[in-house]
Amino acid sequence: MSELERTVKKYVLANAIEHNGKADLNAVMKMIMAEKPELKTEAKKIVREINKYIEEIKYIPIDTLKEKLQRIAPELLTRDEKLEEKELPDLPRAKLGKVVTRFPPEPNGYLHIGHAMAAFINFLYVQRYGGIFWLRFEDTNPETEKLEYYEEIRDDLKWLGINWNKEKRNSDEMELFYECAVRLLREGHAYICTCPKEQARDMRKKGLTCNCRNNLPETNLELWAKMLEHEFSPGEAVWRLKGNMKSENYVMRDPTLLRIVDTPHPIQGDKYLIWPTYDFANAIEDAVCGITHILRSEEFHLRGELQAYLRELLGYKNPEGIEFSRFNFKGTPVSKRKIKPLIQEGKVKGWDDIRLSTIKAIKQRGILPEAIREFTIQVGITKAQPTFDWSMLFSINRSIIDPLVNRYFFTPNPVKLHVEDAPSIQARIKRHPEYPARGYKVIYTYDNFYIAENDAEKLNIGSKVRLMDLYNIKVEKKTQKLIEAIFEESELIKGIPIIQWVPEGNNVQISLNVPDLIYKNEEFNPDSLKILKGVGESACKELKEGEIVQFVRIGFCKINKSDSEKIIASFAHN
Numbered sequence: 001m002s003e004l005e006r007t008v009k010k011y012v013l014a015n016a017i018e019h020n021g022k023a024d025l026n027a028v029m030k031m032i033m034a035e036k037p038e039l040k041t042e043a044k045k046i047v048r049e050i051n052k053y054i055e056e057i058k059y060i061p062i063d064t065l066k067e068k069l070q071r072i073a074p075e076l077l078t079r080d081e082k083l084e085e086k087e088l089p090d091l092p093r094a095k096l097g098k099v100v101t102r103f104p105p106e107p108n109g110y111l112h113i114g115h116a117m118a119a120f121i122n123f124l125y126v127q128r129y130g131g132i133f134w135l136r137f138e139d140t141n142p143e144t145e146k147l148e149y150y151e152e153i154r155d156d157l158k159w160l161g162i163n164w165n166k167e168k169r170n171s172d173e174m175e176l177f178y179e180c181a182v183r184l185l186r187e188g189h190a191y192i193c194t195c196p197k198e199q200a201r202d203m204r205k206k207g208l209t210c211n212c213r214n215n216l217p218e219t220n221l222e223l224w225a226k227m228l229e230h231e232f233s234p235g236e237a238v239w240r241l242k243g244n245m246k247s248e249n250y251v252m253r254d255p256t257l258l259r260i261v262d263t264p265h266p267i268q269g270d271k272y273l274i275w276p277t278y279d280f281a282n283a284i285e286d287a288v289c290g291i292t293h294i295l296r297s298e299e300f301h302l303r304g305e306l307q308a309y310l311r312e313l314l315g316y317k318n319p320e321g322i323e324f325s326r327f328n329f330k331g332t333p334v335s336k337r338k339i340k341p342l343i344q345e346g347k348v349k350g351w352d353d354i355r356l357s358t359i360k361a362i363k364q365r366g367i368l369p370e371a372i373r374e375f376t377i378q379v380g381i382t383k384a385q386p387t388f389d390w391s392m393l394f395s396i397n398r399s400i401i402d403p404l405v406n407r408y409f410f411t412p413n414p415v416k417l418h419v420e421d422a423p424s425i426q427a428r429i430k431r432h433p434e435y436p437a438r439g440y441k442v443i444y445t446y447d448n449f450y451i452a453e454n455d456a457e458k459l460n461i462g463s464k465v466r467l468m469d470l471y472n473i474k475v476e477k478k479t480q481k482l483i484e485a486i487f488e489e490s491e492l493i494k495g496i497p498i499i500q501w502v503p504e505g506n507n508v509q510i511s512l513n514v515p516d517l518i519y520k521n522e523e524f525n526p527d528s529l530k531i532l533k534g535v536g537e538s539a540c541k542e543l544k545e546g547e548i549v550q551f552v553r554i555g556f557c558k559i560n561k562s563d564s565e566k567i568i569a570s571f572a573h574n
Helices: 003-018 025-035 037-057 062-072 074-080 113-129 147-160 170-186 197-206 217-228 278-288 298-314 336-344 359-365 369-379 390-401 453-458 538-542
Strands: 099-103 131-137 166-169 190-193 238-241 256-260 274-276 293-297 320-324 410-412 414-420 425-430 440-445 448-452 464-467 471-478 482-489 507-515 529-537 548-551 555-562 566-573
Touching: 003 025, 003 037, 003 062, 003 074, 025 037, 062 074, 099 113, 099 293, 113 131, 113 147, 113 293, 113 359, 113 369, 131 147, 131 170, 147 359, 147 369, 166 170, 170 190, 170 217, 170 238, 170 256, 170 274, 170 278, 170 298, 190 217, 256 278, 278 298, 293 298, 298 320, 359 555, 359 566, 369 390, 390 555, 390 566, 410 453, 410 507, 414 453, 440 538, 448 453, 448 529, 507 538, 529 538, 548 566
Parallel strands: 099 131, 131 166, 293 320, 410 448, 414 482, 507 566
Antiparallel strands: 190 238, 238 256, 256 274, 410 529, 414 448, 425 440, 464 471, 471 482, 507 529, 548 555, 555 566
């Protein structure tokens, strides 16, 4: 077996094992190029070899694939099995090929990690059982929705690797919503209420009905027609369902389900004046789309009763409902309602600020879609209402990217180091200490270096340290701006500290954005974003925007901007 053939086979097998036997060409190609960048000139040949082997193994059981990988690259199999193998629990009353689920975002902001996890749960079940996965925009609140968010949501889902079979907008079903509203008025299940808003709210709280509830169907239909003809202003008349004003579930107390909104809609413009609430539109659309299983966070639990009642009145079948706890993360808002004020008040820079939990922010830090997917499976469907620490997601992400990314020297807040009698060396340093096949880089050194400020602070006169992968030195003099040392020997001596370095005159400026928790002790953390400035080795000049690297003894980072003069990167985790 040639070296190229072995490389192709090991990464195809590793990727196939990770994805239930289905290897992905692009993912495999990235892994090969990361290990052997010198093969870029043979890209077309490699693509042919990958496709050939993917086809060859596609019907082979997972256990057999693991045996094959064990023979040619056992280190990859070990990494794959570090996490306990888990999968989502069985879906109740699911029929193969007949499962229909949906992800229903409102286009009033960007998706965050909670949305991603909910979307993954619905998507993964359709992958397992077969069927249809809907992307359905819940866009019946013109006051909060914007056109830009539709496409941003699609882009985030595509980046996550979540593909949908069908797509629609609730706002395209307005005529159907109106038909259902008129039907329920005609059948006496609903009424038009013209009570002042505060009065209606107070009566609901007390469990009392208003006189409007006694309107005849004919009167309600006349009032509905007046609403359509703009004879009422917003809030002067609303469509209310006849529920149960004594119910312990406050949602069931004659809720307002259609109301006048005179703000133009981002898609429909001013075509419609009366807009349904979430509950009304969602109840009907879940039935129309043929949803078999509603998988959603339990914050919607109380609304489930209302939506089921609406479907029963309209003669629609109720889907199976499965609820799980809301996904909360320590010190980080996971709610558009909480994120928007941070943006508006200028506490964060925008939806893609790396301190946030949005998909745009997470992507910018170097968290991979595969990590979010695996994290979702590990967490599973639970009602335990956990607040997750980010470390679990970071750990999963680390296990994926660690074998794939190269190491680079970076010294933040640099202090100059002069080494007397230092030999001029062409240092050959492994790109990855655990994967020699990734090759070496060469760094030319003379007698002047930069070291990190926190390393310099630990040095005293007479201290002996080793410059990583280079040689040992002894400190002779020290000031705040300069460390003077003498060359001692090249051989590694156990027990002395090792520090990293960057040569003077052969480096690049680096600015590293380091996020922290936005909230600490439930208060905004003004130090939630710090910027580390320093210098990186000359090889960093070749880094491309979007590339993930590890800065030695700092952590994994993603390159946001890069040129020959300066690099801007974001810290992911260590």
